[in-house]
Amino acid sequence: xxxxxxxxxxENSPYIVESASVVGKKEGEGPLGSMFDMVExxxxxxxxxxxxxESTMQKQACVLALGKAHMExxxxxxxxxxxxxxxxxxxxxxVEELNIPMFGLxxxxxxxxxxxxxxxxxxxxxxxxxMLAVTSSHFGSxxxxxxxxxxxxxxxxxxxxxxxxxxxAFVVGTKRSHVRVTGITVGKIVDYGLKDSQNMGAxxxxxxxxxxxxxxxxxxxxxxxYNRIVTGDLGYVxxxxxxxxxxxxxxxxxxxxxxxGMTIYxxxxxxxxxxxxxxxxxxxxxxxxxxxxLARGEWxxxxxxxxxxxxxxxxxxxxxxxxxIAHGIVLEHC
Amino acid sequence: xxxxxxxxxxENSPYIVESASVVGKKEGEGPLGSMFDMVExxxxxxxxxxxxxESTMQKQACVLALGKAHMExxxxxxxxxxxxxxxxxxxxxxVEELNIPMFGLxxxxxxxxxxxxxxxxxxxxxxxxxMLAVTSSHFGSxxxxxxxxxxxxxxxxxxxxxxxxxxxAFVVGTKRSHVRVTGITVGKIVDYGLKDSQNMGAxxxxxxxxxxxxxxxxxxxxxxxYNRIVTGDLGYVxxxxxxxxxxxxxxxxxxxxxxxGMTIYxxxxxxxxxxxxxxxxxxxxxxxxxxxxLARGEWxxxxxxxxxxxxxxxxxxxxxxxxxIAHGIVLEHC
Numbered sequence: 001x002x003x004x005x006x007x008x009x010x011e012n013s014p015y016i017v018e019s020a021s022v023v024g025k026k027e028g029e030g031p032l033g034s035m036f037d038m039v040e041x042x043x044x045x046x047x048x049x050x051x052x053x054e055s056t057m058q059k060q061a062c063v064l065a066l067g068k069a070h071m072e073x074x075x076x077x078x079x080x081x082x083x084x085x086x087x088x089x090x091x092x093x094x095v096e097e098l099n100i101p102m103f104g105l106x107x108x109x110x111x112x113x114x115x116x117x118x119x120x121x122x123x124x125x126x127x128x129x130x131m132l133a134v135t136s137s138h139f140g141s142x143x144x145x146x147x148x149x150x151x152x153x154x155x156x157x158x159x160x161x162x163x164x165x166x167x168x169a170f171v172v173g174t175k176r177s178h179v180r181v182t183g184i185t186v187g188k189i190v191d192y193g194l195k196d197s198q199n200m201g202a203x204x205x206x207x208x209x210x211x212x213x214x215x216x217x218x219x220x221x222x223x224x225x226y227n228r229i230v231t232g233d234l235g236y237v238x239x240x241x242x243x244x245x246x247x248x249x250x251x252x253x254x255x256x257x258x259x260x261g262m263t264i265y266x267x268x269x270x271x272x273x274x275x276x277x278x279x280x281x282x283x284x285x286x287x288x289x290x291x292x293x294l295a296r297g298e299w300x301x302x303x304x305x306x307x308x309x310x311x312x313x314x315x316x317x318x319x320x321x322x323x324x325i326a327h328g329i330v331l332e333h334c
Numbered sequence: 335x336x337x338x339x340x341x342x343x344x345e346n347s348p349y350i351v352e353s354a355s356v357v358g359k360k361e362g363e364g365p366l367g368s369m370f371d372m373v374e375x376x377x378x379x380x381x382x383x384x385x386x387x388e389s390t391m392q393k394q395a396c397v398l399a400l401g402k403a404h405m406e407x408x409x410x411x412x413x414x415x416x417x418x419x420x421x422x423x424x425x426x427x428x429v430e431e432l433n434i435p436m437f438g439l440x441x442x443x444x445x446x447x448x449x450x451x452x453x454x455x456x457x458x459x460x461x462x463x464x465m466l467a468v469t470s471s472h473f474g475s476x477x478x479x480x481x482x483x484x485x486x487x488x489x490x491x492x493x494x495x496x497x498x499x500x501x502x503a504f505v506v507g508t509k510r511s512h513v514r515v516t517g518i519t520v521g522k523i524v525d526y527g528l529k530d531s532q533n534m535g536a537x538x539x540x541x542x543x544x545x546x547x548x549x550x551x552x553x554x555x556x557x558x559x560y561n562r563i564v565t566g567d568l569g570y571v572x573x574x575x576x577x578x579x580x581x582x583x584x585x586x587x588x589x590x591x592x593x594x595g596m597t598i599y600x601x602x603x604x605x606x607x608x609x610x611x612x613x614x615x616x617x618x619x620x621x622x623x624x625x626x627x628l629a630r631g632e633w634x635x636x637x638x639x640x641x642x643x644x645x646x647x648x649x650x651x652x653x654x655x656x657x658x659i660a661h662g663i664v665l666e667h668c
Contacts, residue, residue: 087418087645089645089648096523099523102659103448106421106422125460127455145420187436188434311421314385320385323426
């Protein structure tokens with residue numbers, strides 16, 4: 001069960017029973033557009049505020065995932081969820097109506113990994129047949145939370161990310177599907193002392209490197225044992241730093257690395273600078289693009305490593321650095 | 335293992351191996367003053383900002399708990415932690431140096447229950463011999479986060495709570511002690527539509543009621559099966575509402591109810607209005623006052639129910655209600 005220093009190898013690996021992705025207009029216009037379960041043309045999702053929009057989007061993702069799994073909310077034993085907003089209000093207000101006992105999480109953009117890890121740990125331990133893992137982010141609410149309200153129309157540096165408007169929900173359970181969570185590697189906080197919150201790829205790359213190396217060591221694997229090593233939202237800047245850091249450890253992941261933040265938008269036409277980011281970025285890419293490939297057997301085994309930058313406007317303004325964290329999830333075709 | 339609708343009864347109940355409490359000056363002057371492991375006379379804990387002070391306090395609580403347990407940080411497999419600040423920065427910056435793989439949590443003032451629940455679930459499942467659960471709150475950082483900076487010297491209504499400056503850390507593990515976590519009841523979000531963030535006792539009482547009733551039903555118990563039913567920080571206002579709600583369900587917990595927010599300060603002399611609150615309130619009261627009574631066998635079994643109010647300044651200003659959540663932890667002398 002315990003695998004190496006930071007990992008768990010599940011004896012009875014839980015399944016990703018079903019999942020759902022709900023995104024905004026811009027994501028719908030990107031390369032993965034046709035793969036999402038639902039694209040909302042109005043980014044307010046029928047609400048009055050960005051925060052309420054994010055909550056509604058997250059609830060829609062949960063309801064869709066449950067529907068695809070032919071389950072009622074009452075069949076889910078525990079929900080693990082989080083978002084980027086202060087005090088996780090998008091999740092609190094989003095999942096409230098589902099009336100499922102819940103654990104609120106915060107792992108910045110690594111939260112989808114954290115939620116799937118805890119859901120898998122709970123299913124594998126026999127604490128229930130079905131858990132729900134959900135995360136979300138919204139461009140409007142995230143810009144307001146971390147940078148400037150959209151109305152300011154501020155300029156963004158090229159190293160900045162574009163927060164994905166999207167929510168991914170995952171039913172993790174004992175019911176057979178074609179994708180299993182066979183192991184997890186829980187990440188540590190890694191701090192290289194970087195202080196530029198507009199260059200989150202650089203802040204998160206060291207954590208991604210740490211978790212990937214730890215996963216390979218804990219499970220006795222090489223990068224070739226994975227069809228893809230998928231980071232969450234390092235983007236173009238973070239990816240090149242990750243490659244440099246890995247090269248320093250004599251590990252080459254160049255040929256099978258993929259980053260959700262570089263996959264979800266077309267950098268040339270969508271003006272998204274360093275790439276997509278946010279709790280929703282890795283979650284909706286996993287649900288719409290990665291899980292189907294695993295289910296079809298195109299990929300046999302991947303390492304999913306969503307990455308988070310740990311900061312707030314207060315910590316940033318007080319001169320604190322921006323440490324990173326990344327959690328690793330091993331997903332296998334079955 | 336699964337117990338009723340929302341609970342888990344552990345087959346191999348984990349132990350609270352050790353714990354530690356670190357508090358500020360005002361808490362040290364209160365009724366529990368002599369019971370805390372450490373009282374810091376300067377609420378800045380030697381730092382320049384309230385946020386850094388909270389992080390330092392949280393780190394001190396972790397280091398103290400590890401020291402009392404004669405453990406190195408490397409012996410802890412996973413850390414479960416959270417605080418009240420936006421994006422949980424007090425925890426990120428606080429536990430970073432410990433270098434323990436970590437899960438960041440947000441459950442408002444219920445986070446100590448959430449952390450101990452997940453730590454216990456992980457130990458009982460065999461995912462590691464020792465986990466660390468930690469939470470903190472700080473009067474200075476919380477007032478700034480949720481209300482006004484202290485320098486404004488604003489007036490507070492009598493229904494307002496006084497956020498506890500304190501951090502409690504708990505080593506949950508397989509090593510024998512005199513207190514075990516025998517079960518948990520995971521809470522749901524309960525929303526009675528209240529919108530007054532200066533009356534959090536009223537906002538949280540319905541969630542406390544829901545979790546207590548669910549716990550009694552799931553385990554087939556009556557209030558008499560617990561020496562105490564301990565809520566986190568309902569305070570004087572919330573307690574009377576809880577009693578009313580319970581009476582409506584024909585359950586009387588008056589004679590064995592205790593609230594940490596009403597225990598930690600002397601309301602008459604310390605001008606703390608409705609009582610103490612914050613992630614640290616229930617945590618330091620549990621560590622300093624409740625666990626010793628359980629260890630000595632004065633109490634045989636208690637239900638610990640920290641309560642959280644789910645809100646942010648943004649959700650409040652946008653007119654959202656303040657729902658509550660409460661997690662139940664069954665602690666027994668052994």
